[in-house]
Each structure stands twice: as structure tokens, then as C-alpha cells.
Amino acid sequence: MTIRTALSRGLIAISLAALPALALAAPKTDLVLGGEGADVGQLDPDFASTSSDRIVVAWIFNALVRFKPGSTDPAQIEPDLAESWESSDDKLVWTFHLRPGVKWQKGYGEVTAADVVFSIQKAMKKDTSAYSGDYVAFKSVEMVDDLTVKITLDHQIPSVLGVLANYSGGFILPKKAIEEKGANFTRDPVGSGPFQIDKITAGQGVKLVANEDYFRGKPKLSSVTLRFLPESSARDLAFTAGEIDAAAGVQDKNWLQRVKAEGHAVVDVFAPAEEAQLHLNVTKPPLNDIRVRQALSYAIDQSQIATFQGADFTQAAKSAVPSNNLGFTADNGMLGYDPEKAKALLAEAGYPTGFTLPMVNSQVSGLANLAQVVQAQLGEIGVEVEIKPVEHATYHQMIRQDASPLVIYSAARFPIADVYLTQFFYGPSQIGGSAQVTNFSHCESADTEIKAAKSETDEPKRIAMWQAAQRKIMENVCSIPLIETRLLWVRKDTLDWGYDLKGSMSLGPMVTEATHFAE
Incomplete structure (x- = not known):
């Protein structure tokens, strides 16, 4: 055997030995997004109004019902914390049955009807919610048992499910955490959603980590970071450099044409x-x-x-x-x-x-x-x-x-x-x-x-x-x-939201337990 033949065989053996390791390489699990805000302000959903606040809140919290991911169609509202519900014939009394065993993040126990009653009553009051006007028809909210809530209306409203969905005042909050944290809850919130706050760096970004106890299953991503990049040029540079995986787009035709011309980029219009x-x-x-x-x-x-x-x-x-x-x-x-x-x-x-x-x-x-x-x-x-x-x-x-x-x-x-x-x-x-x-x-x-x-x-x-x-x-x-x-967002073609992004009431992409990078 010649030296050249021996070396060739050795290199082939080394290459073949490396193949299993390459094939088993884990896909990326840390998602980094570029947002157009300069900071988050209010992560108490009842006061969240800026795009940054709304986007992040939607990753942390759930509601009784939710818009189907990728949709803003009220006809596609589906169960969330409530697994079922019914109403009286006159549509004035609504009864919601909660999923058993849903856990709050950070060790705050299980979601109960008491939390739901507390949350809706909070949303109804103008001193504890910016969206109290949406609940003027709510006459009473009562806990029937640990997993059942009854809502009585003073009069019919166009969409009861709409004001109880994962939007504005519809999010459900943990009574115990709010009472313990007080004003600090706005920067250290606790929800039941797929991701929970890890840290907020003022003017730089907010990092969330996976909620491994999420009731729909452990998220495929380990973390989500929203970087604050209010200048569109900074977001574009960060995206091109591979520093971020997706970013808020610019409602400008020149921007859209330029981004579409780039390789390995997908623009979601929703x-x-x-x-x-x-x-x-x-x-x-x-x-x-x-x-x-x-x-x-x-x-x-x-x-x-x-x-x-x-x-x-x-x-x-x-x-x-x-x-x-x-x-x-x-x-x-x-x-x-x-x-x-x-x-x-x-x-x-x-x-x-x-x-x-x-x-x-x-x-x-x-x-x-x-x-x-x-x-x-x-x-x-x-x-x-x-x-x-x-x-x-x-x-x-x-x-x-x-x-x-x-x-x-x-x-x-x-x-x-x-x-x-x-x-x-x-x-x-x-x-x-x-x-x-x-x-x-x-x-x-x-x-x-x-x-x-x-x-x-x-x-x-x-x-x-x-x-x-x-x-x-x-x-x-x-x-x-x-x-x-x-709305416009650009993302790497390897990033899969886990659904078809055609709509989002949070004004940004929902990051769910199914969001992942292609292998």
C-alpha cells in the first residue's frame, strides 16, 4: 500500500466518522428579533399599548380564548385557558370551563377561576386598566368552582369572545403574583404562556426563556430575545449581518423591493x-x-x-x-x-x-x-x-x-x-x-x-x-x-413560525411552542 493510498483511506475514515456528528447537530434554538421600539414600558397587559409591549405580552400570557395563531378573524377564535363554554339563550350569561392543571410561570401554582375573576374585574376598572371601556356591559364575574367562571352581562354586546380573547384587556393574570409584586409586575410579569421573562436591559432588549411547563407542550425554542432597534437601518444591518433572525419591516415600497431581492429572506405581510x-x-x-x-x-x-x-x-x-x-x-x-x-x-x-x-x-x-x-x-x-x-x-x-x-x-x-x-x-x-x-x-x-x-x-x-x-x-x-x-416583518427562510402568518392582533409575530428553525 502506498503512503498516498493510506492517507486517502485515513481521511475517508475520518470523514465518515464525522458524519454522524454532523447529521445529529441540533438546530438553532435561540431566536433573536429586531423590534422598532426603544424599550418596553408596560408588560401589564391591561396597560400595554405600544407595539413592543403588545408583542411581548402575547408571548407571556394566555386568555380564556384566543385568535388562532396567524389569524385576526373573529370567526376563528378558539379555546385557550378555557376548554369549553356556553351561553344562555339571551346571550347574557356566559359560563367558561377552564383546562385543569395549567401552571403559572415561576412557581406561582395553577391557574384557577379565582385568577380569571380577578383578571376580568381588573380589566373592568379604569384605575387598573386602560381598556375598561370594553367591559362596561359586564355586570358580574363569579367563581362557580375552581375551574368554572360565570359572566353576566347587563346587555348584549357585539362580541363577548372578542373582549375575552388574547388581546388588550382579555389576558388572564395571576392574582398572587400581582399582589406580591405590585408595581414591579410591569417589568417582571408572570403569565402562563410559552415564554417567560428572563431579563430586561433598558434600551437594549428583553430576553425570554422557554416555559417548560407550558400546557401545550415544551417550546421548541429555548429563548427569544427582542432587541430594541428603533432605526430601520440598524435592523436592516443586523439582519443582513446575521445578528437577528427576523425584524419589523418598514411600510415603504423601496424597503420591500430591496429586501425581496436579498437571498434567504422571507417577507410576511399580514x-x-x-x-x-x-x-x-x-x-x-x-x-x-x-x-x-x-x-x-x-x-x-x-x-x-x-x-x-x-x-x-x-x-x-x-x-x-x-x-x-x-x-x-x-x-x-x-x-x-x-x-x-x-x-x-x-x-x-x-x-x-x-x-x-x-x-x-x-x-x-x-x-x-x-x-x-x-x-x-x-x-x-x-x-x-x-x-x-x-x-x-x-x-x-x-x-x-x-x-x-x-x-x-x-x-x-x-x-x-x-x-x-x-x-x-x-x-x-x-x-x-x-x-x-x-x-x-x-x-x-x-x-x-x-x-x-x-x-x-x-x-x-x-x-x-x-x-x-x-x-x-x-x-x-x-x-x-x-x-x-x-404589517411587514422579514425573517430568515430557515425560521418557521409554526403557522402561516396572515394576521396577528399583537401587531407582531406570535412566537409559540411550535416556532422553530429548520434542521
Whole structure:
């Protein structure tokens, strides 16, 4: 045997010996995501409102029922902590039966009916929940036994399951943990979901680890880290460099084209369609003049904005509520694009050369781009908008302090008109009020219709009231609908969410026990 032959055989033997090790190499189990927020603020679900907060909360907590992963369709709501439920014939009494043996994270025992009663009662109170307005019809919540809860309504509401789902105030919290942790619960939450908080590094990221006792099974991932990367360029660089596995995308057609051209990248475009509106504070001059508000509306070309943003994921908004909402109507009297009418109205109102208005706006790229287009369109009629860019969390704080007469706000809510109308256009939801939500315009013009619809049991009549409310809001120009935009995330093609991502009420991908990397 020659030396060359011996060496060749030896190398082949070494290679073959290495094959089993290579074949058995474990797939990656640490998922790293790039989020557009600068930090998390409120991980108490009853106060979570920013995209970062909502995304993380959805990984930690469960609800009685849940939207099917990858869907925002109310018709696909399915069991979560409750394995079954039934209602009385008049739909006023609902009984939920909990899964036995579901465990809270971090050793807080099992989920019981007492936790459910505590959580819903917390969601019902305005001092312990930002979403208390969703539960005004809840008359009582009672514990029948350790695994049974009875909810009695004062009147029928459009979707009981909707307000009990894994969204906004519907999450179930551990009574004991909240009582023990107090204010610290917002940064050290305890849930029953597939992942639990490990640590939060302010301004850098939040790390979660797998909940090995999760009732649907041990997660395939060992950890999930959400890095805070508010600049889209930083997310793009981190993704290209392989530092992150998925990232929040940019609602911009150029970004989409560029990312699609990259190899080994998949872009998920998903619901709900967030509707962006320009809210006008009707109590502050010169916006307290209806002619000025009408002029601003005539100056906005929604179709141009939608084209600028990207037709693959954007369309012109057509009402005070998104077009996928039950109760939406395009027959609402919304003013069209007519800059000459806008200029004439400004002159009639005493502003022939226009005026200047400040606007606090987020530095997040999607909102920043939108503000610039609105600024340019209003500039065509002589209205100068002074954009005051601030960090995203600061933006949320300032607009809730009436610090800006103009507010661009993009939001998706449970797809029934009552929710959007109540939060953005109902008098009691005004910023500065005791029950404030997101009524930045201080609109009250449709209060009669919005309130009446809440107690109307006949669905066609209720829908007619929601449609009448939209007509009054548009007539009063409380806001100017801009665009509806679907959400975008980019991910490595080796990352499998474990479902088909077509929708997410948390505004980001659900990371579930099934999420994994391909081997």
C-alpha cells in the first residue's frame, strides 16, 4: 500500500466518522428579533399599548380564548385557558370551563377561576386598566368552582369572545403574583404562556426563556430575545449581518423591493390593516373652526399617500374606522381631494396665506414617512406643519398629554366598529378626561349613536348606528383618514413560525411552542 493510498483511506475514515456528528447537530434554538421600539414600558397587559409591549405580552400570557395563531378573524377564535363554554339563550350569561392543571410561570401554582375573576374585574376598572371601556356591559364575574367562571352581562354586546380573547384587556393574570409584586409586575410579569421573562436591559432588549411547563407542550425554542432597534437601518444591518433572525419591516415600497431581492429572506405581510388617521383637536384654534378642518381634509390626497407608501401593503382609508370592521361604511360624506376648495375655505376663515401648526410625531420610520407626506400636502395650501420628532415611547406620552393639536396615529383594533369608535371618537374617551383612551380630537359629535349602539340588541340596527356615527364624525372632520397599511416583518427562510402568518392582533409575530428553525 502506498503512503498516498493510506492517507486517502485515513481521511475517508475520518470523514465518515464525522458524519454522524454532523447529521445529529441540533438546530438553532435561540431566536433573536429586531423590534422598532426603544424599550418596553408596560408588560401589564391591561396597560400595554405600544407595539413592543403588545408583542411581548402575547408571548407571556394566555386568555380564556384566543385568535388562532396567524389569524385576526373573529370567526376563528378558539379555546385557550378555557376548554369549553356556553351561553344562555339571551346571550347574557356566559359560563367558561377552564383546562385543569395549567401552571403559572415561576412557581406561582395553577391557574384557577379565582385568577380569571380577578383578571376580568381588573380589566373592568379604569384605575387598573386602560381598556375598561370594553367591559362596561359586564355586570358580574363569579367563581362557580375552581375551574368554572360565570359572566353576566347587563346587555348584549357585539362580541363577548372578542373582549375575552388574547388581546388588550382579555389576558388572564395571576392574582398572587400581582399582589406580591405590585408595581414591579410591569417589568417582571408572570403569565402562563410559552415564554417567560428572563431579563430586561433598558434600551437594549428583553430576553425570554422557554416555559417548560407550558400546557401545550415544551417550546421548541429555548429563548427569544427582542432587541430594541428603533432605526430601520440598524435592523436592516443586523439582519443582513446575521445578528437577528427576523425584524419589523418598514411600510415603504423601496424597503420591500430591496429586501425581496436579498437571498434567504422571507417577507410576511399580514393583518390587521392599521388605519392611520390625522386627528384634529377640535378645541384648539384654528382647528376649532370647521372651515379650517374641512380645508385640511380637502388638501389630503389619500391615493397619493397609498401609492407613495406601497400598493403591495397599503390602500387609501375611507372612513373613521378601518374597512375590515363590522359596521364600516364608505357612504359617510368624507371630503375628497380638492386643494382649490381648501384654499378658498382657509381664506374664508381668515387665513388667506395659511398658518403654522406644530405636530409631535414618532421617529419610527413608518410614522415619520407618513408625517412628511402629510406635511408636504398641507404645505400646498399654505399650512406649514412643524414636525417635532421624538422617540416612540415619548411620542405616546406626549400625545396623551394633549401636547400636539395634530396627531398622526396608526392603529388596529378588534375588527368591530364599536371598539374603534369608542376609543377614538367617544366623548368619555377624550384625552385629559377621567376615562381617557385615544380620543385625541376631543370629538363628541357622534356620542349619541355610539352610546345607543352599545345597548342595541338588534344587529342591523346596531350597524346602522355605527354607520350614522361615522357620518357625523366625517361631517365634523374630527379626523382625516389617511391610509390602511398591513404589517411587514422579514425573517430568515430557515425560521418557521409554526403557522402561516396572515394576521396577528399583537401587531407582531406570535412566537409559540411550535416556532422553530429548520434542521
